[in-house]
Amino acid sequence: MEEANYxxxxxxxxxxxxxxxxxxxxxxxxxxxxxxxxxxAKKILIILRTLPRDLGFIIKLYRIIRKNKRLKRKNGTPASxxxxxxRKYPERPxxxxxxxxxxxxQVNELSWRVAQVFHELGLRRGDxxxxxxxxxxxxxxxxxxxxxxxxITALVNNTLRHMALQHSLNVVNAxxxxxxxxxxxxxxxxxxxxxxxxxLFKFCGADQKFELDVSLPGFDLLNKLLDNAPCTPIDxxxxxxxxxxxxxxxxxxxxxxxxAAVLRNSRYLFGTLASVYFAGLTKNDRIYNPLPLYHSAxxxxxxxxxxxHGVSCVxxxxxxxxxxxxxxxxxxxxxxxxxxxxxxxLLAAPPSEYDQKHKVRVMLGNGLKMNIWQQFVDxxxxxxxxxxxxxxEGNTNIANIDGTVGAIGFQPRLLPDFLNPMGLVKVNEVxxxxxxxxxxxxxxxxxxxxxxxxxxxxKEGDVTREFHGYVDKQAxxxxxxxxxxxxxxxxxxxxDILVMDELGYLFFKDRTGDTFRWKGENVxxxxxxxxIVKAVGxxxxxxxxxxxxxxxxxxxxxxxxxxxxxxxxxxxxKALAKFLPSYAQxxxxxxxxxxxxxxxxxxKKFNLQKDGFNPANVGTDLIYFRVSKDGDFKELTPSLxxxxxxxxxxx
Numbered sequence: 001m002e003e004a005n006y007x008x009x010x011x012x013x014x015x016x017x018x019x020x021x022x023x024x025x026x027x028x029x030x031x032x033x034x035x036x037x038x039x040x041a042k043k044i045l046i047i048l049r050t051l052p053r054d055l056g057f058i059i060k061l062y063r064i065i066r067k068n069k070r071l072k073r074k075n076g077t078p079a080s081x082x083x084x085x086x087r088k089y090p091e092r093p094x095x096x097x098x099x100x101x102x103x104x105x106q107v108n109e110l111s112w113r114v115a116q117v118f119h120e121l122g123l124r125r126g127d128x129x130x131x132x133x134x135x136x137x138x139x140x141x142x143x144x145x146x147x148x149x150x151x152i153t154a155l156v157n158n159t160l161r162h163m164a165l166q167h168s169l170n171v172v173n174a175x176x177x178x179x180x181x182x183x184x185x186x187x188x189x190x191x192x193x194x195x196x197x198x199x200l201f202k203f204c205g206a207d208q209k210f211e212l213d214v215s216l217p218g219f220d221l222l223n224k225l226l227d228n229a230p231c232t233p234i235d236x237x238x239x240x241x242x243x244x245x246x247x248x249x250x251x252x253x254x255x256x257x258x259x260a261a262v263l264r265n266s267r268y269l270f271g272t273l274a275s276v277y278f279a280g281l282t283k284n285d286r287i288y289n290p291l292p293l294y295h296s297a298x299x300x301x302x303x304x305x306x307x308x309h310g311v312s313c314v315x316x317x318x319x320x321x322x323x324x325x326x327x328x329x330x331x332x333x334x335x336x337x338x339x340x341x342x343x344x345x346l347l348a349a350p351p352s353e354y355d356q357k358h359k360v361r362v363m364l365g366n367g368l369k370m371n372i373w374q375q376f377v378d379x380x381x382x383x384x385x386x387x388x389x390x391x392x393e394g395n396t397n398i399a400n401i402d403g404t405v406g407a408i409g410f411q412p413r414l415l416p417d418f419l420n421p422m423g424l425v426k427v428n429e430v431x432x433x434x435x436x437x438x439x440x441x442x443x444x445x446x447x448x449x450x451x452x453x454x455x456x457x458x459k460e461g462d463v464t465r466e467f468h469g470y471v472d473k474q475a476x477x478x479x480x481x482x483x484x485x486x487x488x489x490x491x492x493x494x495x496d497i498l499v500m501d502e503l504g505y506l507f508f509k510d511r512t513g514d515t516f517r518w519k520g521e522n523v524x525x526x527x528x529x530x531x532i533v534k535a536v537g538x539x540x541x542x543x544x545x546x547x548x549x550x551x552x553x554x555x556x557x558x559x560x561x562x563x564x565x566x567x568x569x570x571x572x573x574k575a576l577a578k579f580l581p582s583y584a585q586x587x588x589x590x591x592x593x594x595x596x597x598x599x600x601x602x603x604k605k606f607n608l609q610k611d612g613f614n615p616a617n618v619g620t621d622l623i624y625f626r627v628s629k630d631g632d633f634k635e636l637t638p639s640l641x642x643x644x645x646x647x648x649x650x651x
Contacts, residue, residue: 046413050503053402054412060401064273068266068463075242077265078272079148081308082108089283089310095137096286096314096331100206102137104310109231110138114145116229117222118176119237121199125150128172128248130198131294132156132165132187133180135317136205139293140303142178143247147265150240154248154260155294158183159581163534164527166190167257172248172471174198181211184219191218242266248471249296249392257527259475261393262468263300270463271296271397272304276311278401279362279386281335283310288333288360290316290324290342296392301364302337311335321345325380328358336360336382339520340367340552343376348650356381364388367520367552370406370507377403389508393479394492395467396422396456398506407505408498417445418485421465424452424498425484432512434481434493443484448502451509455484455491467492516545517553519583528576528584532558535575536567540595542603543586546612550647555587559608562591569624573631582629587651588613589624589633615641 047054070076085094086108095102123129129146131153133139143153154172156165165186169177176199179187184202191200203222204211212223240246246268248260275281287305291298293315305311314331319342328336338346342365362384368376377385389408390397398409411420424446426435434453435444446452458480459465469476484491497510515522525543532541540561545554560567569589576585590613596604611617613625615638624633625640634640643649 046502050410050413053410054414054504057401057410057412058414060277064270064277065464067273068270071269072242072266072463075239076269077147077240077242077244078246078268078304078307079111079144080239081269082111082144085307085310092283092310093286093312094306094310095140096312097135097137097316098207100137107137107141107144107307110141110226111145111148112231112233113226113229114142115148115234115237116231117225118146118151119149119234120229121176123149123151123175125238125240125244126152127175128152128154129176129178130154130156130169130172130174131178132158132183133178133203133293134158134182135293135298135315136180136207137315138180138203138205139315140307142203144307147240147246148234148237150238150244152245152248155250155299157250157258157294157581158292159583160258161186161581162189162579163530164257164580166193168250168260169198170195171258172260176201178203178222179219180205181208181214184216188216188218240265242269245468247299249294249299251392251522257524259393260471261391262471263296263392264468266463267466267468268300268304269308271300272308274388274397274399275301275364276305276309278399279335279364279384281305281309281311285335286312286314286331286333287335287337288314288316288324288328288331289337290319290327291337291339297337297339297365297388301388319345321349322352324349325352325354325358325360328360329354332359334359334361336363338363338365338368340365340369341520343368344372344550344552347372347376347379355379362386366408367517369552371550373405389506391492391494391496393467393469393476394456394494395458395465396454396492396494397464398422400505404505406507408508409506410504411500411506413504421457421459423455423485424450424500425455426450427453427497427512432495440487441483442486443481445485446500448500451497451499453512454494454496454498454506455481456494457484458490458492511545511554516556518545518555518587519553521581521583523556523584528556528558528580528586531576531579532560532572534579535572536560539567540603542595542605542608544605544609546588546609548651549645551651555613555651556584557588557590557608557613558586559590559592559595561593561595563593565591567591569633573626573633575631577629577631585626585629585631587626588636589626590618590621591624592618592621613641613644 086104090105091103093101094104094107146153156168173196178201181204200219201222202216202219242265244265245262246265247263250258251261289298289302293299306313363382364386366388385403387400387408400407400409425443437444458467479493481493482490495512498506499509500506515524528543529541542559546557548555615623623636625636626633
């Protein structure tokens with residue numbers, strides 16, 4: 001319906017409310033008839049059906065925005081909120097790790113020690129320090145302490161090695177690199193290629209005391225500096241601003257090597273408040289967080305409620321399907337975190353006495369697939385699922401707060417399309433290019449049931465609608481498009497294809513561009529293709545994602561030209577295992593005689609994706625299947641293909 005009709009409709013409905021006490025039933029019925037004439041009955045019935053959901057969401061969103069405005073007036077930051085919580089609950093557990101219990105007082109004091117050390121070393125507001133560390137309690141007070149100086153911490157993916165790690169450190173122009181003892185060797189491998197010549201620090205966690213006396217050339221031991229630093233505020237230090245940049249979280253985006261997405265204090269607080277209010281968290285809750293702390297899921301959704309609201313958080317070095325609910329029981333957790341692939345692994349684990357012995361009442365995460373959703377909540381007796389969706393660098397954040405199976409969020413049907421700050425627009429199925437029409441060349445809004453690109457309106461000054469993008473401004477500009485629904489408007493382009501049903505629920509369909517998701521990680525096809533080039537030379541190679549039944553995301557597949565049958569698959573596998581983290585290594589490799597090209601000499605990927613990894617679709621080409629993380633491959637036979645499809649062989 002046109003915007004003018006909506007305004008007229010709201011005028012009629014307003015008239016009903018105003019004249020209701022003074023009008024006869026006949027007059028009210030006439031006004032209702034006019035409303036039905038302007039707006040079909042089906043639409044009104046949908047609004048009535050979704051009204052409780054929408055009102056509940058709007059009330060929670062209002063509380064989040066109101067609290068954020070208060071924090072803005074107070075110039076609040078995660079660091080200032082941690083100090084407030086530490087004063088209020090000094091001896092309450094903040095972080096739990098293995099047999100360690102860190103109180104809010106301890107976390108707060110270590111953050112001030114970090115601030116003192118790096119202030120003395122001359123770091124100031126706007127400088128960048130890269131943190132390369134495995135999950136451990138010290139991780140959190142390190143970046144919080146640096147933020148007290150206005151120093152931005154780049155949370156580097158700790159699985160990156162060689163070229164990808166070198167790029168991640170160089171792209172942020174880091175003045176210092178802090179590495180946990182177990183990852184110093186990875187940093188040492190690339191230190192000669194770091195353009196900013198950063199100062200290198202090694203730190204040992206409480207569980208790594210044996211490493212304290214092991215010297216490493218080029219690295220200063222951070223522990224000694226921290227032990228000698230005061231744990232009190234710095235005299236005369238100007239506190240960071242609510243709008244200051246806080247951390248960089250790396251994401252592969254849609255093309256190329258990892259990009260550093262900017263997260264400001266304001267955005268971090270908004271994400272944390274969303275977790276707290278939508279999941280109904282209180283200081284009496286305890287979160288089980290086995291996710292990487294360099295990701296927004298683990299580092300914002302999981303850690304944020306702890307340092308800002310006094311919610312205890314259990315940190316794990318890594319995810320274990322067999323230990324998940326046993327740990328939840330042991331630590332008396334009431335809230336669990338997941339990514340979709342984790343849920344599949346949990347269901348695949350043998351039944352355990354802890355499956356329903358735990359006290360977890362709600363789980364937060366993203367990617368829980370529709371085909372295992374109900375089975376998951378039934379087996380593990382989970383009363384609530386809060387499914388979040390959103391890009392770290394973007395502003396298209398939504399949530400499924402009522403547990404509707406398979407939905408990643410919803411758009412309130414109470415609001416007309418032109419008032420919704422997000423929407424779906426039609427795209428070219430092959431290229432992912434946004435389609436436009438009409439004299440103003442505007443985007444085409446999708447109707448319910450039509451797949452389309454998810455976009456979010458950009459509005460400066462509104463923390464829910466701001467777009468901060470990447471450190472790389474050129475990369476940021478590629479995520480923004482203009483003239484979407486009106487001339488002059490500006491929208492963030494998510495790169496994801498969603499579908500909305502008539503009730504406003506949104507469902508994930510696909511990811512456009514040169515990125516796919518596997519094992520809970522975004523995989524850049526360009527990065528994998530570059531690794532293949534390093535391994536086998538300048539052969540034509542295409543990398544893409546293929547779907548495997550009952551798995552989350554898409555498995556990596558590479559088609560490589562091998563017209564003379566000279567490629568050694570064993571050597572290639574070993575090289576890729578060296579250059580790439582396990583989740584980015586192709587699960588399937590197809591050796592082809594040739595790859596079709598477009599008229600502009602671009603390799604055609606679409607037909608290769610349609611062929612998939614079925615040996616019956618590739619003629620005389622050979623397909624190989626990765627059977628180990630060490631890069632071992634074996635030929636994919638029709639019988640092995642059937643076993644993979646049936647789930648008899650795990651990927």
